[in-house]
Amino acid sequence: PGTITIRIGHWQLETGVRDAINEMSKEYQKLHPNVRIIQDAVPESVYGQWLSTQIIGGTAPDIVEMGMIPYQLIIAYYNRYCMVLTPYINKPNPYNKNNEFFDTPLRNTYRDGMSSAYVNEMQEFMTVPLSAFSVRVFYNKNLLKRLTGSDIVPKNYQEFKAVCKKVSEMKDDRGRPFIPIVGSKYHFGMWDSAMGETLTYRLMEKADFNRDGYVSNDELFSAVRSGMLSFNDRRIMGMLQMTRFLSDNCQSGFTGLNRDDGVLLFAQQRAVFMTTGTWDARSLQQQTKDKFELGVMDFPVAKPDDPDFGDLMLGPRYENPGVGFAFAVNRMSKSPETALDFLFFLASRENNEKLNKIIGWIPAIKDTKIDPILEGFAPNFEGIYGNFNPNLGGETWIKWLQLNSLYQVNKDFKAEQFVSEFEPFYKEKGYFDFLEQMKDRQRGIAINERFLTGIRGLALSTTNGKNTSDPLWIKYRAQTRERQLNVDVW
Numbered sequence: 001p002g003t004i005t006i007r008i009g010h011w012q013l014e015t016g017v018r019d020a021i022n023e024m025s026k027e028y029q030k031l032h033p034n035v036r037i038i039q040d041a042v043p044e045s046v047y048g049q050w051l052s053t054q055i056i057g058g059t060a061p062d063i064v065e066m067g068m069i070p071y072q073l074i075i076a077y078y079n080r081y082c083m084v085l086t087p088y089i090n091k092p093n094p095y096n097k098n099n100e101f102f103d104t105p106l107r108n109t110y111r112d113g114m115s116s117a118y119v120n121e122m123q124e125f126m127t128v129p130l131s132a133f134s135v136r137v138f139y140n141k142n143l144l145k146r147l148t149g150s151d152i153v154p155k156n157y158q159e160f161k162a163v164c165k166k167v168s169e170m171k172d173d174r175g176r177p178f179i180p181i182v183g184s185k186y187h188f189g190m191w192d193s194a195m196g197e198t199l200t201y202r203l204m205e206k207a208d209f210n211r212d213g214y215v216s217n218d219e220l221f222s223a224v225r226s227g228m229l230s231f232n233d234r235r236i237m238g239m240l241q242m243t244r245f246l247s248d249n250c251q252s253g254f255t256g257l258n259r260d261d262g263v264l265l266f267a268q269q270r271a272v273f274m275t276t277g278t279w280d281a282r283s284l285q286q287q288t289k290d291k292f293e294l295g296v297m298d299f300p301v302a303k304p305d306d307p308d309f310g311d312l313m314l315g316p317r318y319e320n321p322g323v324g325f326a327f328a329v330n331r332m333s334k335s336p337e338t339a340l341d342f343l344f345f346l347a348s349r350e351n352n353e354k355l356n357k358i359i360g361w362i363p364a365i366k367d368t369k370i371d372p373i374l375e376g377f378a379p380n381f382e383g384i385y386g387n388f389n390p391n392l393g394g395e396t397w398i399k400w401l402q403l404n405s406l407y408q409v410n411k412d413f414k415a416e417q418f419v420s421e422f423e424p425f426y427k428e429k430g431y432f433d434f435l436e437q438m439k440d441r442q443r444g445i446a447i448n449e450r451f452l453t454g455i456r457g458l459a460l461s462t463t464n465g466k467n468t469s470d471p472l473w474i475k476y477r478a479q480t481r482e483r484q485l486n487v488d489v490w
Contacts, residue, residue: 002034003034003035003036004034004035004036004335004338005035005036005038006035006036006037006038006062006063006333006335006338006339006342007037007038007039007040007061007062007063008021008037008038008039008040008061008062008063008064008327008342009039009040009041009042009050009051009054009060009061009063009064009065010039010040010041010042010064010065010325010327011041011042011043011044011047011065011067011068012041012065012279012325013041013043013044014279014280014282014283014359015282015283015285015286015359015360016282016283016358016359016360017041017359018039018041019358020355020356020358020359021037021039021355022039023354023358024345024346024351024354024355025037027345027351027354028342028345031345032338032341035338035342037342040061044068047067047068048067048068048069051064051066051068051069051077052069052073055077055081055330058332060081060330060332061330062329062330062333062334062335062336062338062339063327063328063329063330063333063339063342063343064082064327064328064330065325065326065327065328066078066082066126066127066326066327066328075119075121075122078119078122078124078126078328079122079451079454081330081331081332082126082328082329082330082331083328083329083330083331083333083336083340084122084124084125084126085117085124085125085126085127085128085329085340086124086125088106088340088344089105089106089107089114089117089125090105090106090107091105091106092104092105092106093106093109093344093347093348094344095344095345095347095348095351096109096348096349099348099349099350100349100367101348101349106344106347107125109347109349109365109366110129110323110364110365110366111132111323111364111365111366112132112323112364114129114323115323116129116322116323116324116326117129117323117326120482121479121482121483122475123474123475123478123479124475126328127326127327127328128326128327128340128343128344128346128347129323129324129325129326129347129364130325130326130327130343130346130347130352130355130356130364131278131323131324131325131355131356131359131361131362131363131364132278132322132323132324132361132362132363132364133277133278133279133322133323133324133361133362134277134278134319134322134362134377134379135190135194135275135276135277135278135319136275136277136278136296136297136298136299136377137273137274137275137296137297137298137299137300138266138273138274138275138276138281138284138294138295138296139153139272139273139274139294139295139296139297140266140269140271140272140288140292140293140294140295141292141293141294141295142269142292142293143178143269143272143292144163144272144295147166147167147170147178147272148163148166148167153295153297154297154300155300156300156301156302156303156306157195157300157301157302157303157306157308157309158302158306158307158308159300160300161245163180163272164180164181164249167179167180167272168180168249172270176270178270178271178272179249179250179251179265179270179271179272180249180250180271180272180273181246181249181250181271181272181273181274182250182251182262182263182265182266182271182273182274182275183246183247183250183251183254183255183257183262184254184257184258184259184261184262185255185256185257185258185259186258186259186262187259187262187274187275187276188246188247188250188254188255188408190275190276190277191246191275191299192242192243192246193386194275194299194301194317195242195246195299195300195301195302196239196240196242196243196246196386197239197385197386197388198301198313198317198384198385198386199235199238199239199242199302199309199312199313199386200215200235200236200238200239200312200386200387200388201235201312201314201384201385201386201387202235202312202314202387203215203220203229203233203235203236203387203388204387206223206228206229206233207219207220207222207223207228207229207387208387209222209223214387215387215388215389216389217389217390217391217392218434218437220388220389220390221390221392221426221430221434224423224426224427225427225430225431230423231419231422231423231426232416232419232423234311234312235312235388236388236419237415237419238309238312239388240407240415240418240419241308241309241415242309243404243407243408244407244411244415247407247408247409248411251265251270251271253409254408254409255405255408255409262274263280263284263287266284266288267287267288267291269291269292275299278360278361278362278374278377279361281296281360281361281371281374282359282360282361282371285360296374296377298317298380299317301313301316301317313384314384315382315383315384316380316382316383316384317380317383317384317385318380318381318382318383318384318385319379319380319381319383320379323364325361325364327343329343347364347365348365349365349366349367349368352364352365352368353365353368353369356368356370356371357369357370357371360374361374362374362377390426392426392430392433392434392437393433393436393437393440394429394432394433394436394437395429395433396425396426396429396430396433397433399422399425399426399429400422400426403418403421403422404418445484448479448483448484449484451479451483452476452479452480452483452484455472455475455476455479456476458472459472459473459475459476
């Protein structure tokens with residue numbers, strides 16, 4: 001009698017996550033003996049269905065990790081089922097009372113100012129993030145030295161190209177060639193994004209019509225359709241050439257392999273380099289323990305003086321580190337205050353450091369220590385980024401995916417042929433997919449109006465329509481601007 005049970009639901013089945021939550025739950029229970037914390041750890045493949053079923057049925061955990069469902073559904077769930085946390089984020093975290101953050105607002109203790117917890121459509125802070133993430137290249141130190149004769153890691157594209165050539169020429173005891181780069185449906189996109197798409201940064205010189213520093217899918221289409229830009233442009237061809245290099249150095253048939261297949265190849269010491277995020281660091285440590293020494297390096301991108309791609313690399317690769325592992329509080333919880341208090345406990349400086357140390361992730365809170373293997377994950381806050389987005393949906397996007405898959409696995413399918421087949425289709429069919437995309441945005445207006453009606457009704461009943469500076473009216477005006485007016489303005 002008197003015991004409060006708090007359930008926490010998430011999809012993080014990586015090594016150490018459940019152990020870390022269990023350990024921190026014990027620490028919390030030392031301060032609050034009447035509270036029990038129970039985990040609902042659900043595989044990510046079914047988490048979306050599980051979350052929707054639980055939350056609509058009124059049986060969801062007190063604390064839930066939001067994700068694995070379409071974004072518009074997440075917004076609806078936030079609005080209907082989750083506790084608004086905005087009133088708390090400008091107050092100090094009570095569990096920081098014994099450190100330098102004792103009088104610092106909670107949001108200012110985060111590496112990103114808690115920006116990842118802010119939901120623009122809600123105009124509210126809705127979650128408490130617990131970890132930070134970035135993506136790097138892991139490599140087998142022992143295998144690198146054995147195959148190349150050197151333990152010096154490649155720092156740029158030319159050095160990386162030379163290392164890959166040496167590795168691909170070597171064979172194992174069974175006569176099988178060693179693989180320079182681990183490829184799979186999961187891994188290749190990270191390689192291509194970091195090393196290939198970055199080369200399209202200068203497309204903004206031709207297609208950034210609204211001058212916001214980014215080439216959106218409609219701007220790219222407008223530029224190509226009008227003849228101001230062609231897929232034969234040096235910037236796009238450079239990206240395709242890099243894609244060819246990366247795919248040629250992956251294992252055969254990699255496009256049909258999943259995440260675990262790629263990790264297995266790396267753990268069996270048949271491949272030297274593999275990219276993934278900090279979320280996999282501890283799992284890789286466990287899988288490679290007693291087998292080989294694991295190293296971490298940044299992506300070996302081209303330098304401004306590179307003979308192949310130097311004209312496209314105006315600087316280093318920009319990286320926006322993500323702060324995630326974020327949890328919302330179920331509004332239907334019998335003890336929402338206790339649930340939120342547990343999240344604050346995990347978000348304190350000492351406890352957040354301890355939580356992430358057990359998992360092997362980067363803490364979300366500032367001035368915390370991280371696992372030595374993750375020191376190489378320090379993000380690059382200044383640099384260039386990709387500006388290529390051909391996704392207009394419909395048949396156009398299907399055509400791109402088909403040709404891109406063929407291009408990755410068929411060395412005889414050249415970049416010029418890729419472009420000659422895709423660009424005419426993009427100009428012709430893309431026009432109708434573009435119009436359909438515009439119609440989809442318009443269809444959302446009716447749905448948005450129902451959402452806005454609820455906010456307007458609440459504002460009218462609360463303020464009698466008189467106090468227009470009330471937060472509810474501010475939220476209503478902001479939502480009207482962002483979700484309705486700006487659709488047509490843009």
